[in-house]
Amino acid sequence: METLQHLWPPVRLTLELATISTMTLLMLATPLAWWLARSKRSWKEVIATIVSLPLVLPPTVLGFYILIALGPDGPGGAIANLWGARTLAFTFQGLVIGCIVSALPAVVQPIRNGFAAIGDRPLEAAATLRASPWKAFWRVALPLASPGLLSGAVLGFANIVGNFGVVLMIGGNIPNRTRVMSTAIFDYVETMQWREANILAGGMVVFAFVVILSMILIQKRFAGAGA
Amino acid sequence: MTADQNIRAEFRSTLGNFTLDTSFEAPIRGVTAIFGPSGCGKTVVLRCIAGLIRVKDGYFNIGGEIWQDRGQVFIPTHRRPLGYVFQEASLFPHLSVRRNLLFGAPHEHAADTPTIDFDEVVDLLRIRALLDRSPRNLSGGERQRVGIGRALLAQPKLLLMDEPLSALDRKTKGEILPFIEKLRDHFSLPIFYVTHDMTELERLTDHIVLLERGHVVASAALSELQSDPSSTLATSREAAVTLKGRVEASDPKFGVANVSIPGGMLITPPPPLPTDAIGEPRRIRILASDVSLARERPSRSSILNVLPARVVAMKPLDHYETLVVVKLGEDGEGARLLSRMTQKSWAELGLAEGQRVYAQVKYVSLGPGRGEPEE
Numbered sequence: 001m002e003t004l005q006h007l008w009p010p011v012r013l014t015l016e017l018a019t020i021s022t023m024t025l026l027m028l029a030t031p032l033a034w035w036l037a038r039s040k041r042s043w044k045e046v047i048a049t050i051v052s053l054p055l056v057l058p059p060t061v062l063g064f065y066i067l068i069a070l071g072p073d074g075p076g077g078a079i080a081n082l083w084g085a086r087t088l089a090f091t092f093q094g095l096v097i098g099c100i101v102s103a104l105p106a107v108v109q110p111i112r113n114g115f116a117a118i119g120d121r122p123l124e125a126a127a128t129l130r131a132s133p134w135k136a137f138w139r140v141a142l143p144l145a146s147p148g149l150l151s152g153a154v155l156g157f158a159n160i161v162g163n164f165g166v167v168l169m170i171g172g173n174i175p176n177r178t179r180v181m182s183t184a185i186f187d188y189v190e191t192m193q194w195r196e197a198n199i200l201a202g203g204m205v206v207f208a209f210v211v212i213l214s215m216i217l218i219q220k221r222f223a224g225a226g227a
Numbered sequence: 228m229t230a231d232q233n234i235r236a237e238f239r240s241t242l243g244n245f246t247l248d249t250s251f252e253a254p255i256r257g258v259t260a261i262f263g264p265s266g267c268g269k270t271v272v273l274r275c276i277a278g279l280i281r282v283k284d285g286y287f288n289i290g291g292e293i294w295q296d297r298g299q300v301f302i303p304t305h306r307r308p309l310g311y312v313f314q315e316a317s318l319f320p321h322l323s324v325r326r327n328l329l330f331g332a333p334h335e336h337a338a339d340t341p342t343i344d345f346d347e348v349v350d351l352l353r354i355r356a357l358l359d360r361s362p363r364n365l366s367g368g369e370r371q372r373v374g375i376g377r378a379l380l381a382q383p384k385l386l387l388m389d390e391p392l393s394a395l396d397r398k399t400k401g402e403i404l405p406f407i408e409k410l411r412d413h414f415s416l417p418i419f420y421v422t423h424d425m426t427e428l429e430r431l432t433d434h435i436v437l438l439e440r441g442h443v444v445a446s447a448a449l450s451e452l453q454s455d456p457s458s459t460l461a462t463s464r465e466a467a468v469t470l471k472g473r474v475e476a477s478d479p480k481f482g483v484a485n486v487s488i489p490g491g492m493l494i495t496p497p498p499p500l501p502t503d504a505i506g507e508p509r510r511i512r513i514l515a516s517d518v519s520l521a522r523e524r525p526s527r528s529s530i531l532n533v534l535p536a537r538v539v540a541m542k543p544l545d546h547y548e549t550l551v552v553v554k555l556g557e558d559g560e561g562a563r564l565l566s567r568m569t570q571k572s573w574a575e576l577g578l579a580e581g582q583r584v585y586a587q588v589k590y591v592s593l594g595p596g597r598g599e600p601e602e
Contacts, residue, residue, distance in 0.1 A: 121317050124279050127304035128311035129331025129381050136305075139330075143321045 007196060009176050010184035011203075017092070017180060018160040021099040022107075025156045028100070029107040030149065034141070036108070037115035048112075052105045059165020062102055067170045070094045090172040095180075098170045099160045107156040114148015115141060147222035151215060158211040162204070234259075234289045234385075234417065238275040240282035247271055247282070251436045251446040255290050258411055258418045258431050260449075263438035269421040272438070273387050276419065277311055278304040289385055289417075310378030312388040316370040318362035324373050325358040331381030343414060348376045351413060352406055368399035372406060379410065386418045392427060405595055407431060429469045429512055430594060435460075454552050454563035456542035461565060462550060466515040470562050474500060474507045474596075483531075486511060486593070490554065490561010491534040495593045510594030515565035517589040520551065522576055524585050532588035536564065538580050541573065549573045553586055564588070 036048050054062050067089055070076030076088035076097070088094040118141060126136035142149070164182040171178030173187065181200050188197035237250040247268050253259040261269045274280040276287055278294065281301060287294040294302045310331075318327050328345070349355050352372045362370060371391055378386060391407070392400045404427065411418060411431060422428055428435070428449070435452050437445040437460070444459075445452055452458050453468045460466060472486040472493065482497030484504075488511055495511075524533060537559030540552040547570050555561030564586055578584065 121313065122319060124304075125311070125313065125317045125319070126330070127279070128277060128309060128387075129377065130305050131331070132305050140319060144319075146321075 004196075004199070007184075007199060010179050010181050010200070013092075013176070013178075014161055014180040014182075017095055017099060018157045021096050021103065021160050022153055022157045024096065025100055025103060025107045026149070026153060029104060029111055029152060029156075030142075033108045033111035033148075033152075034115055034137070037112045048108075051108050054102045055105045059102070059163075060169060063098065063166040063169025066094075066098045066101060066166065070097065070170060089170055090174060090178060092177060095167060095171045095178055098166045099163055102163060102166045103156045103159040106159045107152040110151035110155060111145065111148045114145035114151070117148070118144045147218055150218050154211055154215055154218070158208070161207065232290060235286070236272070236276060236288075237284075237286040238272060238282050239284040242271070245441060247441040249438070249441070249443045251443045253417075253419075253434055253436060253446065255417050256415065257433035258420050259434040259436060260428050260432035261419060261421045261436050261438060262423065262428055262432075263444075264423055267438040268441040269423070269438055270389055271441075272436075273389050273419060273421050276385075277309055277387055278302065278307055292384075308382070308384040310381050310383030310386040312371075312374050312378050312386070312391045314390045315394045316362075316367075316374030318365075318370055318373055318377070320361070320363055322362075323358070324354065324360050324362060324365070327362060327373060328354075328358075328377050328380055330377060333382060343379050343382055345380060348379050351409055352376045366399070367395050368402055371395065371403055375406065375410070379414070379416075383416065386416055388418060388420045390421050390423070392424070393422075404430060408595060425463075425465055425467075429467060430510065450563070454565055456540050456550055456552055461515075461552075462542070462544055466550070466565055466567070467512050468515075468563060468565055470511040470513070472509045472511040472593075474504050474509055477502065477505065484593075486591075488555070488562050490536075490556035490559075493534075493588065493591050494531040495591050500596075504596050507596045509596055512592045512594070513564060513588055514590070515550065515567040517591075518564050518566040519568065519587045519589070520553065520566050520572075520576065520578065521585045521587060522578075525587065528587070530587045530589055532591065534586045534588065536561075536584055536586045538578055538582045538584055539563070540580060541578070543570065546570070551578070553584060555586070557583070 032051070036044055068074055070088040072087045076094065077086065080086060080088045085091070088097065122140050122144060123136050126140045131139065162182060164186070167178070167180055168183050171180070171183070173179050173183040179187070181204065185197050185200045188200070232255055234253045234255055238247055239249070240247045245268065249268070249272055261272055263269055271280060275282055275285055278301070283298060285295045286297060293300055294307050319330065322330065332345070349358070352375060354369070354372050354376060357365060357369055357373065362373065365373065375391065392403055395403065408431065420427070420431060432449050435445070435447060435449050436443060437452065437458065447455070449469055453460050453466070455461055470488045472488045475485045475487050475492070477484040477500045479499055482499035484495045484500045486493050486495050486509060493511065534555050535557050536553040536555045538551060539554050539559060542550045544550055549568055549570055551566045551568060551573070553564050553566060555564065566586065
C-alpha cells in the first residue's frame with residue numbers, strides 16, 4: 001500500500017486550495033451579494049453580469065486572461081515583486097486567485113438569493129428596535145441568510161475541487177506546487193496509471209455525491225423552518 | 228395647545244399615481260387613531276413617522292423633539308425613540324421569544340434605567356410561558372403579543388401600531404384587544420394606531436386623524452367627530468358615540484349598574500359589575516340606531532334609559548332617513564348622542580333644532596375596566 005503514498009500530495013493540495021479559496025470567497029462574496037441584493041442602483045445588474053461571466057466562458061478563455069493578469073507584465077507580477085518573485089503564474093497563490101475568480105458566481109448567487117429572501121421587513125423591524133444598519137446586518141441579516149451562506153460555501157468548495165481548465169492553464173500542473181486532484185487524474189490517464197486514476201476519480205464521485213446530498217438536506221431543513 | 232406639548236406631522240409626496248398630502252396635530256397623550264378606508268395612505272403616514280419612508284417634504288415634531296424637518300433634519304429610524312408593531316408580528320425567527328423581547332431593550336448597565344420593566348410587560352401580555360420557545364411555534368395571537376412586548380421594551384416615547392389585529396381571526400382579535408386596552412391604561416405612552424376597524428376605533432382611541440385618498444379630512448377628539456353630522460363616522464350605518472362614564476353604583480339584585488355620563492345617568496345591562504368597580508372610569512358606547520326620541524317622557528316602557536336632551540342638529544342621510552344629534556340635559560349641557568330615524572318620524576314628531584326631547588336608549592355597551600379579566 002506504500003505505493004499509494006504519491007497520491008497524497010495532490011489530495012492535500014486540493015483541500016488546502018479549496019479551503020483557503022472558499023474562506024476568502026466568503027469574505028469577498030458576502031458584502032458583494034449584500035450590495036447586489038439590497039442596492040437600488042440600476043447598474044448593479046451590470047456588475048452581477050460581470051461576476052457571472054466565469055459560468056459561461058470556456059475555462060481556457062478565463063484561464064488565459066487570468067494567466068496574463070498574473071504574469072510578469074500584469075498586476076499579479078507587480079504583487080509578486082513585493083517578495084522578489086517575478087510572477088504569480090504557476091504558483092499556489094496564483095491558483096488561489098484563479099479559483100476565486102472562477103468560483104465567484106457559484107458563491108455570490110446563493111448568498112444573494114439568501115439575502116433577497118429575507119425581504120425588507122426583518123431589517124425594518126431591527127431598525128425600529130434601535131439596531132444600527134451594522135448591528136442589523138450581523139444580528140439579523142447574516143443569521144437569516146445562513147442557508148444561503150452555507151450553500152455558497154459548499155458550492156464554492158465543490159467548484160474549486162472540480163476545477164480543471166483554469167487550474168491547468170494558470171498552475172501548469174507542477175507536482176507538489178500546483179498539481180491538484182483533477183489535473184493529477186489527467187496525468188495518470190495520460191501515463192496509463194489506471195489504478196491511481198481510478199482511486200482519485202472514484203473519490204471525486206463520492207465527494208460530488210456528498211456535496212449534492214448535503215445541499216439538498218440544507219435546503220430541506222431551512223425550507224421547513226421558514227419565517 | 229402649544230407645539231411643544233403636541234405631536235405635529237406633515238408629509239407630502241407623490242408616490243406613483245398616489246398623492247400624499249397630510250398635515251395634522253395630535254395630543255401627546257392617549258391613543259390617536261389614523262383611520263380611513265384601505266389604500267388611503269394610513270400605513271404610509273405611519274412609516275413616514277417611523278422614518279422607514281423618507282419623503283422630502285416631511286416634518287415631524289413630538290413634544291419639541293424634531294425627528295424630521297424637510298431636508299435639513301432626518302433622524303434615521305434606529306435613532307428615533309419609537310416602538311413599531313407591524314401588521315404581522317415580524318418576529319425574528321432565529322431568536323427565542325426572550326431574545327426577541329430583549330432585542331431592542333437597552334443594556335442593563337445603560338445610563339438611564341428602563342421605565343418599562345421586562346417582568347411587567349411579560350406579565351401584562353401573559354407571555355411568560357412562551358419565553359424559551361421559538362416564534363415559529365407560536366399562534367398568531369401569541370406572536371402579536373410578543374411583537375407588542377418587543378416594541379414596548381425598546382422604551383419608546385411613541386408607540387406606532389399598524390393594524391396590529393387585522394391579520395388575526397375574529398376570536399383572536401377579541402383576545403388581543405383587551406391587552407392593548409391594558410397597555411393604553413397602564414403605560415403613559417402616546418400611541419398612534421392605524422386601523423379601518425370601527426370596533427377598534429371605538430374601544431381604543433381618544434383622538435382620530437381621518438384620512439381619505441392621502442388627505443387628512445379631520446383631526447379631532449373621537450367623541451367630537453362621532454357626533455359631527457358632516458363626518459363620515461356619524462353618517463355610517465354603524466354610527467355610534469363613545470362616552471366617558473364612571474361607575475356610581477351597582478344593583479346586585481338585577482345585575483345592572485348606574486354609570487354617570489356628562490349630562491345624565493345610565494343604567495347598564497347585566498352581567499353585574501364587581502363591587503370594587505364602583506368609582507372606575509368606563510367607556511360607554513351607544514349606537515345611533517339604538518336611540519329613539521320622544522316629545523314627552525314615556526310613562527311606562529321597557530326601556531330603562533330615558534334622558535332629557537335638546538336637539539342640536541339634524542342631517543338627512545337619504546330620502547327616507549335622518550340623523551339627529553342631541554345634547555343630554557335639560558338645557559343641553561351634557562354629552563352628545565346620535566339618533567337615527569325615518570324622515571316620517573322627524574316630520575310627525577314636529578322636531579326642530581333647539582327643541583327639548585327625551586332620548587330613549589335601548590342598549591348601552593360598557594367597556595372593560597382596569598384589570599378586569601377579559602371574556
